Amino acid sequence: MDIITKLGGTLVFEGRHGSEYLINGHYFYIIPAKTINIVISPEDKQLITDEMSYSIYHSTALRNFPKRKNKGEREIHYGYKILFDSENALEAFLKHFK
Numbered sequence: 351m352d353i354i355t356k357l358g359g360t361l362v363f364e365g366r367h368g369s370e371y372l373i374n375g376h377y378f379y380i381i382p383a384k385t386i387n388i389v390i391s392p393e394d395k396q397l398i399t400d401e402m403s404y405s406i407y408h409s410t411a412l413r414n415f416p417k418r419k420n421k422g423e424r425e426i427h428y429g430y431k432i433l434f435d436s437e438n439a440l441e442a443f444l445k446h447f448k
Contacts, residue, residue, distance in 0.1 A: 407431035
């Protein structure tokens with residue numbers, strides 16, 4: 351994604367369930383969808399504002415995030431999925447990682 355490269359980010363891993371990126375020590379994931387969805391680490395939750403649309407997201411694809419129990423017997427990686435309505439909004443958010 352051009353925005354991520356412009357901000358000094360790098361693609362770490364690309365899989366069918368999402369792409370893992372790194373900016374200045376902060377991992378995040380872009381989840382394929384019709385809207386712009388990223389998943390941030392629980393460690394970065396304080397960056398979420400009241401105006402943002404977000405939810406807890408569980409996936410084995412979130413390799414660099416902590417695990418917790420969800421509905422199954424085993425722990426699973428999780429983070430906070432945030433929806434953005436434009437690439438400009440995403441770019442403004444990702445600037446917090448610089």
